Amino acid sequence: MIREIRLWPDPVLRRRALPVEAVDAPVRALVNDMFETMYAAPGVGLAAPQIGALQRVLVLDTRPRQPEVQPVAMINPRIVATEGGLSVYREGCLSIPGEAEEVERPAITTVEFLDVDGQLQRLRCQGLLATAAQHEIDHLDGRLYVDYLPMLQRLSMRRRAKRRKQERAGPEQGTSIAL
Numbered sequence: 573m574i575r576e577i578r579l580w581p582d583p584v585l586r587r588r589a590l591p592v593e594a595v596d597a598p599v600r601a602l603v604n605d606m607f608e609t610m611y612a613a614p615g616v617g618l619a620a621p622q623i624g625a626l627q628r629v630l631v632l633d634t635r636p637r638q639p640e641v642q643p644v645a646m647i648n649p650r651i652v653a654t655e656g657g658l659s660v661y662r663e664g665c666l667s668i669p670g671e672a673e674e675v676e677r678p679a680i681t682t683v684e685f686l687d688v689d690g691q692l693q694r695l696r697c698q699g700l701l702a703t704a705a706q707h708e709i710d711h712l713d714g715r716l717y718v719d720y721l722p723m724l725q726r727l728s729m730r731r732r733a734k735r736r737k738q739e740r741a742g743p744e745q746g747t748s749i750a751l
């Protein structure tokens with residue numbers, strides 16, 4: 573089921589998501605909804621708080637840029653190592669449509685997480701996958717990429733985001749969700 577993507581400055585995006593205690597059917601259903609919502613958007617990553625679920629779950633599919641990388645769902649992800657210096661990537665966010673800015677993050681990052689079968693996995697992420705994994709893990713801690721930008725820039729982006737949200741809420745927008 574495609575879920576509504578929460579848009580900045582929705583306060584749910586600033587809350588800290590809670591660890592998943594058991595990887596059960598509801599969690600797998602959440603993962604399925606998140607993939608569906610991400611593909612429909614379209615995007616290459618989505619974190620559960622972006623659809624209003626405060627659980628430590630994220631999905632990634634960077635195949636548009638990295639055909640060799642498989643889509644992955646991460647439950648309770650944790651960065652266990654970074655290497656390779658910093659890389660700059662022009663990031664966007666499904667919760668901040670119409671904006672993109674360069675952000676510097678560690679180039680290679682190893683993430684430990686539970687898969688949808690509850691098995692502990694460890695994945696060394698490079699390129700866009702490394703950027704996207706860090707971006708989504710930030711979402712689980714209530715952090716957005718705009719937090720890495722200078723304050724004045726962030727404030728003007730926030731003003732534009734609020735204006736866009738108001739326009740979207742108008743009656744002429746109809747009833748569709750996740751535009």
Ligand SMILES: [Zn+2]
Nearest residue numbers: 664665666667
């Ligand atoms: Zn995002």
